[in-house]
Amino acid sequence: xxxxxxxxxxxxxxxxxxxxxxxxxxxxxxxxxxxxxxxxxxxxxxxxxxxxxxxxxxxxxxxxxxxxxxxxxxxxxxxxxxxxxxxxxxxxxxxxxxxxxxxxxxxxxxxxxxxxxxxxxxxxxxxxxxxxxxxxxxxxxxxxxxxxxxxxxxxxxxxxxxxxxxxxxxxxxxxxxxxxxxxxxxxxxxxxxxxxxx
Amino acid sequence: xxxxxxxxxxxxxxxxxxxxxxxxxxxxxxxxxxxxxxxxxxxxxxxxxxxxxxxxxxxxxxxxxxxxxxxxxxxxxxxxxxxxxxxxxxxxxxxxxxxxxxxxxxxxxxxxxxxxxxxxxxxxxxxxxxxxxxxxxxxxxxxxxxxxxxxxxxxxxx
Numbered sequence: 001x002x003x004x005x006x007x008x009x010x011x012x013x014x015x016x017x018x019x020x021x022x023x024x025x026x027x028x029x030x031x032x033x034x035x036x037x038x039x040x041x042x043x044x045x046x047x048x049x050x051x052x053x054x055x056x057x058x059x060x061x062x063x064x065x066x067x068x069x070x071x072x073x074x075x076x077x078x079x080x081x082x083x084x085x086x087x088x089x090x091x092x093x094x095x096x097x098x099x100x101x102x103x104x105x106x107x108x109x110x111x112x113x114x115x116x117x118x119x120x121x122x123x124x125x126x127x128x129x130x131x132x133x134x135x136x137x138x139x140x141x142x143x144x145x146x147x148x149x150x151x152x153x154x155x156x157x158x159x160x161x162x163x164x165x166x167x168x169x170x171x172x173x174x175x176x177x178x179x180x181x182x183x184x185x186x187x188x189x190x191x192x193x194x195x196x197x198x
Numbered sequence: 199x200x201x202x203x204x205x206x207x208x209x210x211x212x213x214x215x216x217x218x219x220x221x222x223x224x225x226x227x228x229x230x231x232x233x234x235x236x237x238x239x240x241x242x243x244x245x246x247x248x249x250x251x252x253x254x255x256x257x258x259x260x261x262x263x264x265x266x267x268x269x270x271x272x273x274x275x276x277x278x279x280x281x282x283x284x285x286x287x288x289x290x291x292x293x294x295x296x297x298x299x300x301x302x303x304x305x306x307x308x309x310x311x312x313x314x315x316x317x318x319x320x321x322x323x324x325x326x327x328x329x330x331x332x333x334x335x336x337x338x339x340x341x342x343x344x345x346x347x348x349x350x351x352x353x354x355x356x
Contacts, residue, residue: 192313
């Protein structure tokens with residue numbers, strides 16, 4: 001009887017854990033091959049010079065994602081030359097969100113002058129491996145022996161409303177720490193976002 | 199002449215965004231009291247926004263719950279709409295829907311500080327719902343059907 005209880009307890013714990021799967025800090029991130037808005041397919045392994053990546057699950061249609069568009073572009077401008085390019089991945093089901101179709105993504109990228117790859121997770125197979133649940137949702141990866149290690153998960157900064165009123169730039173701080181050979185001290189943050197549409 | 203100026207002034211004040219007064223807007227400190235009420239009621243607290251399609255889809259179920267259990271349950275709908283869209287989206291939405299449930303608005307940019315205080319398992323995606331009473335408390339990071347919501351609410355009533 002006691003064994004049975006233990007069995008169910010274990011089952012409960014394991015199902016609870018699997019409900020929150022996805023990467024944690026220190027995990028090795030999967031590579032992918034996803035279509036960019038220019039029709040080319042992009043993988044992390046294409047960036048042989050990169051020291052790591054600012055991987056951002058984002059989209060056209062979420063107001064929080066829109067509020068951060070200029071800041072995402074600024075991150076790429078600042079950190080791509082330093083070895084940490086932005087890679088944006090649009091994770092939504094485009095049947096539910098036609099405004100996030102590849103065509104719409106391309107249009108938005110041109111309007112906003114995005115200089116980073118804006119990829120579509122068409123099969124919706126990559127975002128669940130990362131454990132992304134919303135847009136925008138940032139993962140900072142650090143390259144180490146050809147593996148990409150998760151160093152930060154969360155928000156871009158602490159004020160979606162106004163870039164000028166930001167007090168803590170979570171992503172910038174983390175990238176700066178990595179560039180300086182330091183450990184990221186704030187590895188996880190939370191922010192409201194739009195649930196990824198499946 | 200003086201009274202005429204007063205008249206114009208009063209008219210002006212009355213016409214200045216009268217809608218704004220209809221919203222109860224709080225920062226997290228202000229919202230806290232709605233998350234910890236200690237009486238005999240069961241509180242069903244839903245975080246939503248007009249821009250969140252799955253939230254809008256389940257909103258009628260919360261309205262039905264409020265109507266069905268109006269003696270024992272209080273539904274509180276906490277909007278996370280952007281302040282810049284109060285006038286253009288939120289207020290027109292509320293006027294159109296004439297919701298019976300209580301609606302309040304949470305405006306607090308420091309999300310990393312307050313999200314974990316609502317529930318440590320909440321990663322920030324909406325919709326989410328919190329059901330609590332003086333005895334129990336449960337957080338639901340999910341969407342609901344009407345039946346699912348009824349089952350959960352009834353657990354608190356029995």
